[in-house]
Amino acid sequence: MKGIVLERDRAQAADREEFRRAVLNGLSRRPRAIPAKFLYDARGSALFDKICDLPEYYLTRTETEILRAHADDIATLAGKNCGLVEFGSGSSVKSRLLLDAMDLAFYAPIDISREHLDRSVGRLKKDYPSLAVVAISADYMALEALPDVPLASRRVGFFPGSSIGNLRPEEAVLFFRKARELLGKDGALVLGADLKKDPARLHAAYNDSAGVTAAFSLNLLRRMNRELQGSFDLKAFAHEAFYNAEQGRIEIYLRSLRDQLVTVAGRTFPFLEGERIHTEYSYKYDEAGLAALAQQGGFKVAHSWTDPDRLFAVTYLTVT
Structure with a gap:
């Protein structure tokens, strides 16, 4: 049993280190982006299950x-x-x-x-x-x-x-x-x-009236705060999703609502009002x-x- 626990702890440490590297790399580049797979911690996965039951999410x-x-x-x-x-x-x-x-x-x-x-x-x-x-x-x-x-x-x-x-x-x-x-x-x-x-139907699916999809997106910031000692103010960012007809895809971002400084894993990143972090594409x-x-x-x-x-x-x- 002790060996199983140690193996699990090592795996969790490796997962967290992968997350840390991806976040620091993603926030250091322009345009800023963090891979969509990191949306799915336990809370993110539970929120996505709720999204699947929404009336707009066909x-x-x-x-x-x-x-x-x-x-x-x-x-x-x-x-x-x-x-x-x-x-x-x-x-x-x-x-x-x-x-x-x-x-x-x-x-x-x-x-x-x-x-x-x-x-x-x-x-x-x-x-x-x-x-x-x-x-x-x-x-x-x-x-x-x-x-x-x-x-x-x-x-x-x-x-x-x-x-x-x-x-x-x-x-x-x-x-x-x-x-x-x-x-x-x-x-x-x-x-x-x-x-x-129809793009209108796509827009509704990724911008539900109950705000569950927004909570799912913003949970990425919550995860960075919890696992990487981040200082994100979730009220200072907004979920943004729209259909890019030319590329045939929904694009999803977290948009900064004001000029701000954010610390993650010991590093400080400046955000301008309107600056975005790309989190996900959904090609059709x-x-x-x-x-x-x-x-x-x-x-x-x-x-x-x-x-x-x-x-x-x-x-x-x-x-x-």
Whole structure:
């Protein structure tokens, strides 16, 4: 038990050091930017779960409806005794639709938030006592292999929530290549992607009337205050999200509301009124563009499903 605790403490220290380096590097450059993955500490992950239930946030609701309607089709395409590998698992809510439908040798959720992952896996092991659940706390883009997973006839990846949209196109291609490497030559990938649509609907989804998305963004500053001895005044920054039609993406920032000095990890950074920290992109795709991107990363479209309004797509990709 002592060894497990020491290993956990070392891992947490390594995570905090990675966060420190990313923050100092991101605040030192122009334009300022901090990778979106650091939004997802335990509190950030819990806030994102609340975002998924908001009336304006159609993405989760629509994707869930598609998965519920076609989970059996996905199970048929995947075959028997396969392993399900989820990239960025969060609370594993949508995963349960596949866990219930598929014939699985194991389920391996990968998530950067160790605390959130441990809670989710605890619930899964209780609800699926006969399923081998292998929790992997890591940045899936940095994984070299899947540790300690049982043998399976094939590995099927699951990347829901339009998380592919959080990656720049060149980063998305790198993700596909990484997934191909982890899933193997017989692998497949179930991918959720948000489709291009009316900009007004996109704006509403990322600027909800209850302010939950704003709280999610501002939690990054709260995390810096807590973990890096930061001095951010959360009332002196605002969540800003808008659709860039030329780039086909939502852009999300934290905007300084006044001239100010902020200290983080022993360093002081000046902010001018209106100066922004970029935190996230969310690219929107059409089906042809998504297929072309996947092909660059070593996958081809085997099947794709959308909702009646064509807001969202769930695509089953196979390795080329």
